[in-house]
Amino acid sequence: MNATETIYHVDEIKNLSDRELYQRLYESWNITNGEIKIWGRLKLRNDGRWASIEEVRTTTENREINYPLDEYIKLDPYIYVEYAKQILGDNQSIFIKCSLSLSPERERIRHNNPFQMAVKIGSVEILESIPINKNDILESDCESYIAKAIYNFELSKLTKDIVKKEIALQESLKSLEAKKTQEDIEINKLAKQKSILEENSSQLKSDIDIQNKKLITAIDQHEKEIQKMSKKIEKLKSYIAEKAIFLKKFEFIDDDDFDEISINIVPEFNKIETLSFSSDFNLDYKQAVFYIQSYLKNMDILYPRHIIENYLTLIRTNDLIILAGDSGSGKTNLVQSFAKAVGGVAKIIPVKPNWTSSEDLLGYYNPLEKKYLATPFLEALIEAQNNPDIPYFICLDEMNLARVEFYFADFLSKLESRDSNPEIQLYSDDESAHIFSELKAVVTVISEAEKKHSQDGIIDFIKLVQNENINSEMKRIFGFSEKDSIIKYHGDIRRMLSGVIRTPSKIKMPANVRIIGTVNIDETTHYLSPKILDRAHIMKFKSPLLSDWQSISSEIESYGFENVSKSLHFDINDLGIREAYPRFDNEDKFCQIFIDLNKEFFSPLGVEFGMRTIRQGLNYLKLFSDLNENNEQAINNFIIHKILPKFTFDGNKQSGNQNKLDLIDKVMLPKLENIIRTHNLITDEFSSVVALKNIIANARANDGVVNYWA
Template identity: 55%
Template sequence: MSNTDIIYSFDVVKDLSDAEIYQRLFDSWGITNGKIEVWGELVDPQTNKFINLHKVRLIAGNQTINYPLKLRHGIESGIYVPYDYAKALLNTKLRVWVKCELVLSPLKERQKHNNPFELTVKFGSAEVLQALPINFDKSQLIEGDESSYIVKSIYDFHMANLQQELAAAEQKLQQDLNQITSKKDELIASIEAEQQQATNQIINEHNSKKQLAELELVKVNKALAQTEVALSELQQEKSALKLNTQKLSSELNQRQNELNSLKVQYKEIQLEMAKKIEKLKSYIAEKAVFLKDFEFIDEDDFDSFIFDAVKERDTTEMVSFDEVFKGDYKLTVSYIQAFLKEQGILYPRHVIENYLTLIRSNDLIILAGDSGSGKTNLVQSFAKAVGGVSKIIPVKPNWTSSEDLLGYYNPLEKKYLATPFLEALIEAQQNPEIPYFICLDEMNLARVEYYFADFLSKLEDREKTPEIQLYSDDESAHVLSELKAVVAIISEAKEKYSQDGLVDFVKLMQDEAVNAEMKRAFGFSDKDSLIKYHGDIRRMLAGVINTPSTIKVPANVRIVGAINIDETTHYLSPKILDRAHIMRFESPLLSDWDSIFDEVKGYGFDDVSKPVLLDAEALGIRESYPKFERSNEFCELFIDLNREFFHKIGVEFGMRTIRQGLNYLALFKDVNSDSELAINNFLLHKVLPKFTFDGNKSIGDQTKLELIERVLTERLKLQLPNHENYSDVFCAVKALETVVRDAKANDGVVNFWS
């Protein structure tokens, strides 16, 4: 699939102006600076007068490009370069790598080739590459990958330059030697002529001429000695270059050998681990059969011992994100919107862009809106669109601690009492290939900071996978120790009375001799019931098997909250707001349905009946937030806003929030290149929800309410010049204006949630 998102018909573009043609190309290739800057390989075929640029990639983003028009021969066939200009760049070589700017070919050529978009290399813009024009990590190269070929080509280019320089040095040296030899011959001839002339002169002049000749000869010998020294130095440089080349080749071979050695070690480790796992499965299987025969575990628990509990994900009826969409999140958003529309579910594109970006952030997401505005429906429909599972967990008003969310261990029954939330986590752990979206519905019916704070603190750790201790490991150790004793006593009783054929616990107890031996071994009286004790052990064992003492939050899980704001609910505390993203909703009845239909129609998908195959990694990796850098434009903006406004009105705004914003902006670029919209969304997610204070309090010569009305609002308008194009509920400027208007009607009390 081409990475060009837009394909036009010829009739649509054939009569467009050059400026319009350029704009179509910019839109298609995601170009924002008004220049088509590329790099590629200039190749002289030596068979004709045409020299073309091949393997063309954009410098910004390093993506390959093609004309947004169905053509037999596109950019992959090469871009024309004026012959004399190309020859000058090649400089006797057959191929070089260059970066340059592309411009539209003359109109006559475009009409001739029936391609309104045809491009050529701008004269004077090309520059021969000495290194890759992009950041490139050689350690990530895969053998046979095109990038590997590019790096090798540039390496060959440098080696060819070095060889040319060496050849030129040797040629110059030979010329110097020839000149010196010629000069020497000429000088000797001159001396001999002078000597011959001196013999014909007066005898008393002969000695003087001879001395002069000898002095000249000394000078020549000295010059020859200096030349020999220079030649020796050049030979040493040549030897050093040769040794350096050999050293590089040796290091390359050494690295290759190390890589091969690591591959062998990895295979050996895999083999060793496979053997250990087989031994472990065999041991567990042996014990599991005994426990099943004597009804200490049921069929489901037995299967979890013997067979792999992890289910394989059925991907046959799914569209591959990697193979079909080539990892393109913009195209994926288009497909998801079209898929949901086909299901009768309508969301504007920007809602899906925002939600997918928040999902990939691995932060807590809280969906806020009126009842019926589509909050839980978004969780369920999005899960369906990506082949995932949604779990809606209703929050009860009486929840006061983490036990209400995760359950608790009952020491009397020696069993952990799990909740639907914990069961959803365990189910997700057993199906790591499937995305799970767990939604706490009406999250603020109870105080979130009471029942969710501990869990939220675990989610804050971005360095490692969050792990939750459900109960003490001593409890499970006690159960397993008691079970071990029971197994040993049953085995001894069976062996003592030769009852190996009995594998049913009830039938074993019906044997009087075995029953008496069992009670004696356990220290039970006749009044004690072995059947009841068997039931207690079975219940305790089921608890240990089904609920581990600790559980890690699986990488395929995303936690989402849904809240309504009314008189029956609680406001979110600053601790929750500081760690979560608030995504507001409006009723679907208020959406512009015609606009949504036009958006979907413009994508041009033929079939949108299958969900997208997105794995946990594609939905976002849990990693540290980007580092705070004062020189970063986003950091500078929010440092200024914090100093001028947020701190003055008492709104908490820390380093973590800015780093969350950097993470959001980096992820949002994958679905939309509009950085202004990303900042607008971040203000709605992280800043405005904290606006709950008394606006009548003074700050200098004005009140807090006057500061945000007269100054902050105008500052945001300048920062977001396109805010008028956003719908009211999704626009930070309009949301702030609404907050001000409501505060004036409420005695100056500022409340984002009112």
């Protein structure tokens, strides 16, 4: 250590930020490029649990460096032992070149050394041996001398490798010749097996053809039944359309129903000028996020960029999204404001505490009134179906006021269909056939009565029933007694017709619909069941009062958008296509990470985690990459959405040799920090590492009870 270096006491620097600590090191070690690059000897420590670098020198000046502390602490940057073993191979020690960074804060505290350094994973280069005498080399020549030494070493190693490979090649040739005879024997065996397999394949093909024919026959029969039912409905609608003027004249339908069936009017929304995602933004999702965030700020609504890019990605998954957080944290507002920003429609459906079945969500057919009683949720689906080019965001507000698995599970099962938009059967197609038969009889009777008594000026239903002759004749034909009311019967027919016109017997889930739920977790609400958590993405919010508004505003100003008064129109397909999740690939890095996490932690903790969850994660990663290339950020988000919300268990229970709380604190937390190496760069609000730390701290303060929602 040079005499000119500034020496610090631990107490003097322990409260400095990481940035300030780096600055002290740069000044002490004469580093000007903002990167600490060193070389030295990599060795395993005696206990075999850690490895470190000895004889540390800078690569620019070939200068030996140590920590600038008055209590002398030797600079021996540590490196994770498994990674070190991969580099060392069979060697006891080797020379390496690498970059350094500050160790995690907990390590610096544990060693009482604010300057504690660690090797950056992925920065290591093997040097083998660097014969440099700093007294013989000018500082200005040091870097080139090191490069030359590396070149000579690589050349020597390459020459040795070529010799080894030549020897190995000769041995391989001898081995191949020795095996040739044995392989010829194996080929003959395989040829015989191939013949047998071909015979079996032929028989199997024949069996498959037979089964296919049976299946095709069954499908044809099923399609005929569907066509038969559909024809009944079309026949009724066609008849209604044909008799529309007559039905309106006699008040069986109102003006709105008449317009819908006679000229097929679809409700139109006010045409407003918008920007196009495809033509104005060239399908650039990253720029779209910047614009939407700016658009919302123009409406005095501030959200961090992370929330917008995460929410847009979830919208594109076509999965159920659940926004969780305290009351007033901006959950419902996000649904409404985002819908406005993309030229869509937000439908907020309040959930009632007395909802117990799917009928509370979708409605039901009343056989007494012969009419389907629709709900606001179903009406929103039908409206969306009639406006297929407009995105609809249907929000079940405070969805956990009732038990979600009671009223929503059947509908959620329908949403699991990824090959096509799921179809929802509301009531039997035969009901429409009964209505058609009854309506036809009524129309025939009234038409004949109208013709017979046309000289009396029969122009509407009231005039019709006021005519005593017609009234008596209709009662006789329908078998009514004097107590029966033709006016009441007319009202029944009117309600039946309105139901058929406005509510189809079945509806396909419109491609332009996204389902979102909001939840508050308190003593008045129910927890979400594992079945719901397994199929949904949880996006948690904090109070907007805790946000750094100035930072968000500065971020938005940096985008440079000036005119943000127009909404940004997306084609429906650009907001996500309902398609099968990506296939599970055992070799994929993401799959490997979560296979290991499941074996080491999720299964021992009793946290349900299956193949579908991994495939949902693969889909999320693929879509998130369009907005943000940071793969670790995507993994971080996935853990918050799909893993941590399932952390509700007794941490005092044993899992192997330790309790569950210690398992996540002492083993899982360091593992997660290693997987998400850039977690220090992620805002605390959106960090899975910080979220897990909070879970652990809350559990320690709550008798070991682990609860993500607490």
